[in-house]
Amino acid sequence: MIDFTADHLGFVAASYGIVAVVLVAVVVRAVMKARQLKRELSSQGLSDPGQRDDQS
Amino acid sequence: MQVLANPHRFFSIANRVMPLLWVLTAMTFLVALYFAFFNSPADYQQGETVRIMYVHVPSATLALGIYLLMALASVMAIVFRHPLADMAAKAAAPLGAAFCFLALVTGALWGKPMWGTWWVWDARLTSMFVLMLLYLGYMAVWKAFDDPSRAAVLARVVALVGVINVPIVKFSVDWWNTLHQPASIIKASGPAIHSTILWPLGLMFLAFALLFLSTHLLGLKNLVREQRLRAARMKAVHAK
Numbered sequence: 073m074i075d076f077t078a079d080h081l082g083f084v085a086a087s088y089g090i091v092a093v094v095l096v097a098v099v100v101r102a103v104m105k106a107r108q109l110k111r112e113l114s115s116q117g118l119s120d121p122g123q124r125d126d127q128s
Numbered sequence: 129m130q131v132l133a134n135p136h137r138f139f140s141i142a143n144r145v146m147p148l149l150w151v152l153t154a155m156t157f158l159v160a161l162y163f164a165f166f167n168s169p170a171d172y173q174q175g176e177t178v179r180i181m182y183v184h185v186p187s188a189t190l191a192l193g194i195y196l197l198m199a200l201a202s203v204m205a206i207v208f209r210h211p212l213a214d215m216a217a218k219a220a221a222p223l224g225a226a227f228c229f230l231a232l233v234t235g236a237l238w239g240k241p242m243w244g245t246w247w248v249w250d251a252r253l254t255s256m257f258v259l260m261l262l263y264l265g266y267m268a269v270w271k272a273f274d275d276p277s278r279a280a281v282l283a284r285v286v287a288l289v290g291v292i293n294v295p296i297v298k299f300s301v302d303w304w305n306t307l308h309q310p311a312s313i314i315k316a317s318g319p320a321i322h323s324t325i326l327w328p329l330g331l332m333f334l335a336f337a338l339l340f341l342s343t344h345l346l347g348l349k350n351l352v353r354e355q356r357l358r359a360a361r362m363k364a365v366h367a368k
Contacts (some may be wrong), residue, residue, distance in 0.1 A: 074165045078176040080241040087180045087234045091187070095287060098226050102346040109353040116360055121139045121352050 132355065135352045138212060140344050142323035149345070152337040160335045171325070180238040182311050182328055185313070186336035188231035191259060194340065198266070200289035202284040215355075218270055218288055219347035222342055225263035232256060243307060247300030251300035252308035254333045259297055263288035276358075 074084075110120055163181040171178035198217040202292070206214035236246040247253065266286045273279035300311045312320040319326055 073167075073178065075259065076169065078170065080175065080177050083241050084179050087138060087183055087237045090233055090237075091183045091230055091251055094230055097304060098223060099339070099343055102343050102350065104354070105350050106346060109350055109357065112357055113353060115309075115326045117362055121135050121349075121356055125256055 133304050135212070135355075139349060139352065142349055146342060146345055149338060149342040150349040153335065156331065156335040156337050156338055157362050160328060160331035161333055167338070168324055168328045174242060176323065177238055177241050180234055181325075182332045184231060184234040184238060185329060186333040187227045188256070189235060189333060190336055190340055191224055191228035191231050191256070191263075192297055194227065195262070195287075195291060195294055197260060198224065198287045199294075202287040205280065205284060210350075214283070215348055216344075217283065219344055219351055221263055221270075222341055225260065225267065227336070227340070228260045228263055229258065232260060248307050250306040250308055251304040252297065252306050254295040254299050255293060258293055259290075262286065262293060276355075290337070 113120055161180070164179055168179075170176050198220050201213045201217035201220070203209045205217070232253075235256075239248075240246050269283045269286055270276075270279050273282070278360055298311075300306060301308055313326075313329075321329070
């Protein structure tokens with residue numbers, strides 16, 4: 073179990089904080105891009121690739 | 129691999145696998161974080177800073193592994209002309225860069241309390257920094273050309289030339305006298321880390337790898353969508 077009174081705990085917190093921020097940003101960026109591309113596809117009257125297979 | 133050459137079939141498979149992957153990723157992260165904070169001891173020398181290793185080592189390992197994957201995908205693009213191979217490498221690059229960045233930053237955050245410095249230009253740290261530059265260079269190549277087929281050719285060259293750096297990063301601690309400690313997990317005599325620390329590390333690596341897999345699939349799907357949009361725009365231009 074982590075000792076919250078130990079030395080250098082700020083370095084541990086900063087490491088996990090930066091990792092969390094970067095990984096969440098990477099996932100959010102990909103999800104937002106997917107939404108934007110889906111919108112662009114539908115605005116041009118195109119279906120999302122794979123949709124045809126899913127419906128069959 | 130040829131089964132996935134058809135983008136429709138790839139999407140169909142990815143759509144079925146991805147929800148499961150996201151759930152598995154989230155669950156593995158929860159278990160790994162529990163082990164990392166509440167079910168593993170402090171190191172007798174490093175104290176609580178040993179917990180930085182649980183995010184530093186998976187980041188560094190994935191940064192190296194993803195570059196290898198990009199090189200392999202580039203070979204597949206050249207040899208088999210697999211339509212998704214270049215896209216697989218392109219989608220992997222920003223993720224590899226993110227993991228490489230995290231390895232460098234968490235390494236610096238560990239180095240300051242343990243070594244007394246944020247950074248030294250030793251062989252391991254320098255070669256890891258070179259890996260970061262290779263990722264950025266690879267991504268810049270894709271941005272530099274309007275024609276994706278021309279960008280793909282140069283991107284393959286960068287991936288294949290840059291892969292020389294991967295064994296240099298891995299073995300730098302054996303070939304040169306570095307401040308960075310030598311290999312303690314993947315070595316001939318077996319891991320030099322106690323199982324109470326090795327287990328959380330393994331779980332965290334699994335969580336990072338699953339996150340990469342999920343995000344990579346999502347990125348790959350986005351690139352297929354972009355290609356479809358580009359093709360539609362080209363068709364519209366030629367029809368005029």
